[in-house]
Amino acid sequence: MSHSFSHDTHPAAQEDVTAPSTPGGLTPLSVALIEIALAAGGFGIGTGEFAIMGLLPDVATTYGVSVPVAGHVITAYALGVVIGAPIIAVLAARMTRRLLLLSLMGLFAASNILSALAPDFWTFTALRFISGLPHGAYFGVSALVAASMAPIHKRTRAVGRVMLGLTIATLLGTPLATFFGQVFSWRAAFMMVGGIALVTVALLWMFQPRDKVQEGASVWxxxxxxxxxxxxxxxxxxxxxxxxxxxxxxxxxxxxxxxxxxxxxxxxxxxxxxxxxxxxxxxxxxxxxxxxxxxxxxxxxxxxxxxxxxxxxxxxxxxxxxxxxxxxxxxxxxxxxxxxxxxxxxxxxxxxxxxxxxxxxxxxxxxxxxxxxxxxxxxxxxxxxxxxxxxxxxxxxxxxxxxxxxxxxxxxxxx
CATH class of the missing domain: 1.20.1250.20 (MFS general substrate transporter like domains)
Known part of the structure; x- marks a missing residue:
């Protein structure tokens, strides 16, 4: 099923040269399940990104550094997002969107679980950088997949539904992860984020249809x-x-x-x-x-x-x-x-x-x-x-x- 991403304000984009090759005739239920799977990943990413802010003092105590120094892990994550989004998007030009989403969420799961096990501060900082790498590419590809399944006049709503995962994370995911971190350990919070990412991998595996590499896709x-x-x-x-x-x-x-x-x-x-x-x-x-x-x-x-x-x-x-x-x-x-x-x-x-x-x-x-x-x-x-x-x-x-x-x-x- 393929829809144009064009908009009446951009006539040059009227031909659908970019929509993924997905099976035709997706039912409303199938679309909803795909959107839920994509949003689950956004929920995990949003929770992982913001939870650290409430747990910085605990991280600082564990590794014997000051809170301002511990704050460098937030910068490391943001740097990973900024660098990772364009580089992954270019290097993955010849991957199907299904495989790319699974790979990105797999990397996010692994890096968060390893963050919870990090033996020293610099290893933890490096792992937070790696955790940030899939962030932008995941949201970008999720938006493309969501828009490809929606009628032209409803595609931004489809993008918005996928991004609900991120916004709901600010209300539910982050407070929950912070609670786990304060009651058990900050390491438990990152284990929780890694678990959400693994659930997302399972949901994407079950519900995201197999697609084909876009015709003419390349790094250039x-x-x-x-x-x-x-x-x-x-x-x-x-x-x-x-x-x-x-x-x-x-x-x-x-x-x-x-x-x-x-x-x-x-x-x-x-x-x-x-x-x-x-x-x-x-x-x-x-x-x-x-x-x-x-x-x-x-x-x-x-x-x-x-x-x-x-x-x-x-x-x-x-x-x-x-x-x-x-x-x-x-x-x-x-x-x-x-x-x-x-x-x-x-x-x-x-x-x-x-x-x-x-x-x-x-x-x-x-x-x-x-x-x-x-x-x-x-x-x-x-x-x-x-x-x-x-x-x-x-x-x-x-x-x-x-x-x-x-x-x-x-x-x-x-x-």
Missing amino acids: RELGAFRRVQVWLSLAIAAVGFGGMFAVFSYIAKTTTDVAMMPVSAVPIVLALFGIGMNVGNIVGSRLADLSLNGTIGGMLAFNVILMTIFSLTAHTPFMLCLCVFLIGCGFAACPAVQTRLMDVAADAQTLAAASNHSAFNIANALGAWLGGVVIALGYGYASTGYIGAALSFGGLLVFLVAVMLERQEKAPRI
């Missing part, structure tokens, strides 16, 4: 994605525009206690509001993007400029802090839209472009956290992270407007 065709200006611009929208969310979120615990003067016990509630917002944004944003892809991206970036400015102005009020954090989480609404836009503009090099989206989001994570830390260190206070978020969202909006303008110029009739 995938690398062709980086010759397209619109691919670079779409990645820049993600890397810059969504840095604002991370600028605020990275320091939200201290903002809650030091600015809004809420008790430490309120921090988990604020974090949960952010997670609920991400899930709401993912569901609503996917539907909006199927109605208007560009409208959803541009609208959410403009919304974030205003919202994050309000956050800085009102963060001292507990109610407004909670409301703004929930709405900032809703900003995830643009993520499935950007993912789909990348599939559109990449033409026949979709695997690399789709996987690189998650490299861009990890760059946004690093950029937002770094700039937020800079303004705090300069003495502007934790609430000032909202202004940094607004500036980054505005930067992403400018990149988006340039992309749309160039797109219209390309479509304009030549005289």
Whole structure:
């Protein structure tokens, strides 16, 4: 069963040159089971990525290092995502999508189980880097598979359903892994993540149909994605525009206690509001993007400029802090839209472009956290992270407007 990934905003992509060769006539139940299997992998990845943040003190104690030094394992994982997504997408150009998904989740399972057994800090750090390698490619290929099974006017919703695994992980998976880590050992948390990954391998083996290597697929065709200006611009929208969310979120615990003067016990509630917002944004944003892809991206970036400015102005009020954090989480609404836009503009090099989206989001994570830390260190206070978020969202909006303008110029009739 093969559907075009084209969109009415990209006529050049009208021919289906990239959809995987999957069996025809998939039933709604078969599609649902495949989406559940793909989302399970996202749940495992999301849980593994975020659980470490609550377990850093325990890791530091085990290996006899300071908490800031232990924090290097988070950087190592993010570096693995940034490097792994494009490299794996290119090297795996001649693999079927089923085999690639199974291999990626197998690597993720092994590296997390080995992380739980790591005898020293540097081995643990290296294994966290390896754990990050499959992250972007898995989400990218999952998005392509999900979109290939959906009608053209519902494909972003299909992408959003697969990404629900990641957003639900922020609400359920991460707290559960943190609980296991605190009650038993941080090593138990990584064993749990490895177990989720092994369950995903089993689900993919059972439900993901066998497919064929795409005709004409090659390393050089995938690398062709980086010759397209619109691919670079779409990645820049993600890397810059969504840095604002991370600028605020990275320091939200201290903002809650030091600015809004809420008790430490309120921090988990604020974090949960952010997670609920991400899930709401993912569901609503996917539907909006199927109605208007560009409208959803541009609208959410403009919304974030205003919202994050309000956050800085009102963060001292507990109610407004909670409301703004929930709405900032809703900003995830643009993520499935950007993912789909990348599939559109990449033409026949979709695997690399789709996987690189998650490299861009990890760059946004690093950029937002770094700039937020800079303004705090300069003495502007934790609430000032909202202004940094607004500036980054505005930067992403400018990149988006340039992309749309160039797109219209390309479509304009030549005289």
